[in-house]
Amino acid sequence: MQKLPRTFYDRDTIVVARELLGKHLVHVADGVERSGRIVEVEAYLGPHDLAAHSARGLTRRTKIMFGPPGHAYVYLIYGMYHCMNVVTQPEGVASAVLLRAVEPVQNVEGRTQGPGLLCQALHIDRRLNGHDLLSDGFYIADPGEPAGFAIVKRPRIGVDYAGPWARKLLRFYLKGNPFVSKP
DNA sequence: TGCACGATGAAC
DNA sequence: TTCATCGTGCAC
Numbered sequence: 001m002q003k004l005p006r007t008f009y010d011r012d013t014i015v016v017a018r019e020l021l022g023k024h025l026v027h028v029a030d031g032v033e034r035s036g037r038i039v040e041v042e043a044y045l046g047p048h049d050l051a052a053h054s055a056r057g058l059t060r061r062t063k064i065m066f067g068p069p070g071h072a073y074v075y076l077i078y079g080m081y082h083c084m085n086v087v088t089q090p091e092g093v094a095s096a097v098l099l100r101a102v103e104p105v106q107n108v109e110g111r112t113q114g115p116g117l118l119c120q121a122l123h124i125d126r127r128l129n130g131h132d133l134l135s136d137g138f139y140i141a142d143p144g145e146p147a148g149f150a151i152v153k154r155p156r157i158g159v160d161y162a163g164p165w166a167r168k169l170l171r172f173y174l175k176g177n178p179f180v181s182k183p
Numbered sequence: 184t185g186c187a188c189g190a191t192g193a194a195c
Numbered sequence: 196t197t198c199a200t201c202g203t204g205c206a207c
Contacts, residue, residue, distance in 0.1 A: 042190070051190070055204095061203060079200030081191050098190055116191045126202095158190055 001141040009069035013095040016041040036102025040173035046094030052160035054094030060140040065094040083118030114181040150175040
């Protein structure tokens with residue numbers, strides 16, 4: 001299975017988000033390799049996107065989003081769940097793709113439909129924040145499946161406070177897939 | 184130094 | 196609809 005190259009992430013965030021669907025997220029922890037097929041994502045376009053953390057500018061938390069593409073941006077939300085993002089576009093452009101749901105592939109226990117559950121099932125926490133996704137142990141790969149699936153566009157979840165940005169169709173998922181968090 | 188509030192999920 | 200639970204960002 002081919003690991004995605006840096007150039008895959010160094011492109012327009014919406015393009016990267018759509019093309020991440022069907023790819024496999026792989027994480028090796030405690031000698032166990034866990035992986036899931038990405039079925040739902042959301043694009044966050046900094047710094048003008050009011051729904052993105054990067055809208056507040058460069059801070060200690062968001063500095064990863066401003067960094068080079070192909071790195072993981074993992075943060076704690078509501079004090080109890082983690083969210084996994086992939087940094088996109090060149091260094092200095094604060095944009096990322098939130099992984100919202102995966103379909104279990106290998107060594108996955110529990111549910112994976114939703115950003116918090118996804119991280120829990122694949123043992124992802126904020127120790128992985130800033131991790132290079134081209135390294136061994138934590139990466140995204142192309143399983144080489146034929147691109148035959150339909151993609152659905154919807155507004156993002158949980159960002160109603162973001163005014164006009166809340167209504168933009170920046171959430172993408174595989175049509176009819178049972179592992180999508182909110183069809 | 185203090186405090187209001189989430190890119191959530193599960194229970195009621 | 197409500198609540199658990201805590202790091203972050205910004206006001207004092």
